[in-house]
Amino acid sequence: MECFSYFKNKSKHKGQRSAPELERKSDNSATTADRTTKSSCSATSPRGIPELYEEKAHNLRVFSFSELRQAANDFSRLLKIGEGGFGCVYKGSIKRVDRKGEPMQVAIKKLNRDGLQGHKQWIAEVQFLGVVEHANLVKLIGYCSEDSERGMQHLLVYEFMPNKSLEDHLFNKAYAALSWQTRLSILLGAAQGLAYLHEGLEVQVIHRDFKSSNVLLDEDFKPKLSDFGLAREGPTADRTHVSTAVVGTHGYAAPDYIETGHLTTKSDVWSFGVVLYEVLTGRRSLERNRPRTEQRLLEWVRQYPPDGKKFSLIIDPRLENQYSVSAARKIAKLADSCLLKSSKDRPKTSQVVHSLQEITQVSGAGDDASQAVDRSTELSENEPVDSELKPDQSGNSESWKRRMAHLVKLGEHGDSSSRKKFLIMQRTRVQ
Structure with a gap:
């Protein structure tokens, strides 16, 4: 890993307790081109x-x-x-x-x-x-x-953060499942923390190791980003990136950063996209104990696009259907934009914050209503025609009755053979 500019105690007296002083440390292994792209103080910063x-x-x-x-x-x-x-x-x-x-x-x-x-x-x-x-x-x-x-x-x-990390609550079954609204709140807070690092200081700060285990939760489940051991200053106004050795955590590092060593704030945005999908699915970015086609999270969710009929199949089952499908689709679309191949096409972190604020407000204001509408839409899209004639095996008899009543009306205008078929289906209903 490339050397950081770091603080070093100049005095080596035993028991030294003064604040570390700054010392710039050169990296002789770096090329001239690399040194020109590294973060430094400029006229604009x-x-x-x-x-x-x-x-x-x-x-x-x-x-x-x-x-x-x-x-x-x-x-x-x-x-x-x-x-x-x-x-x-x-x-x-x-x-x-x-x-x-x-x-x-x-x-x-x-x-x-x-x-x-x-x-x-x-x-x-x-x-x-x-x-x-x-x-x-x-x-x-x-x-x-x-x-x-x-x-x-x-x-x-x-x-001290008493509720440990987002990772613990997503993947450790010893913890109660996070509610839908709590998940949205955590995502929004984490995005606001990243936006501050990227756009709220005199210089850009790139976290470089954003992941669910580095999102800590206080007593109220308010998220706080931690572990800045790999953080770097971002490029100055006249530079596009900083060049570094590739470090971080497998499964979260942006592919363009891995391939080139070019680090930007959009590298953190990619990592945020991975965490968005972890929160939606309740799955880690990499799980070797799953079937081969499901081991890599991003490859697996690609089979279930946000606007697809089977999208709900990726949602964390621990939510027990207590979520808004419309909001979940928007979260997935936001994640996809964060995971675009070209870093330039990914949104800025402040744009991610804005999108999450809108999703959170809509989901919180009308979650129950949107959930009911989304479920009925999802059902009609996904179920085969003959399953419409069967009662819901989960015991949703009211829905079955409404459908049967609709068929009765149709049967009143149909021929005798159609009515006969309807009566046979009604007699064979599974209680």
Whole structure:
């Protein structure tokens, strides 16, 4: 992976606790063409992330290793709430700044000490989360960078998110299924967080690892984007992209980024399109335990286009038909626009937000009515003609009665043989 511009403690005194200072690190392996496309401060963007960090670094608390070890009960396994290539995450409790009131619950990420890459990602997290501030981004409270008896320790302290991640609630059957409206609300909030990164700062920030596991949920299921270890500054006004080594998560990375290493905000938009389909279907982007034709989510949903008669077959069965088909179709169409092959043809994140706002408002205002209409339309489109003459096996006898009454009217104007057939069908009705 290409080196980031990152912060580095210039002083190596043991127990150093001052805020990390900025140091630009050159990448000798990069070509001249690559260097000209990398994000930098230009006339139209006078300040980059480093300058913004220097302005806001004082907002972060600096913890000692002993403080955080105590907060997480010596990093007890009982308090471990997550684990990844970077290390482990523990639930902890720290004193508030004013030392008043109840202790604050936090999530403490403790990086593995073996590996330079982990340190770079730690630096990137401090760098970006020390700058960004938005209701739909997880808040970084502080950090620890200390040379202890056990070696160099790098830790990050975040606000605690009690409802874990979107991934947990979509794919882990131990959690109750998310309702349709909650799913829409999560998608909208996540899109607003991305839009802020892409269009709400003095510089563009590309997340580069947007996925359902990095959408955390607070006590009210409000979404907050997390894990900025792979984030990058976007291109300046006179550039079209930044060139990087390809990193991220398989199944979420945009194909154009994989093929060229050219990174733009539209790379995040592609990833968002994948998550849109995950929310609709309740399926992961890649599931090896399914039949071959269903293992890759995007290939599978392509068989059921949004305007097709069989579209409802892809909807997450855990919703138990409690959703608006018309809204679901619009979500799928939005996902398809995010997943267009050419990055230039994909919508901007602010446009995605606007579309989701409209879908959410319409779905929330008339969900029951639209649902009933959509179901009847879906039924008439999908059922064969002879099934119209049978009662609904789910026990929907009222619908069957209405259809039979319609046939009675038709039979009144038909010949005797038609009436005879109708009477035979009525006598053989399955109760």
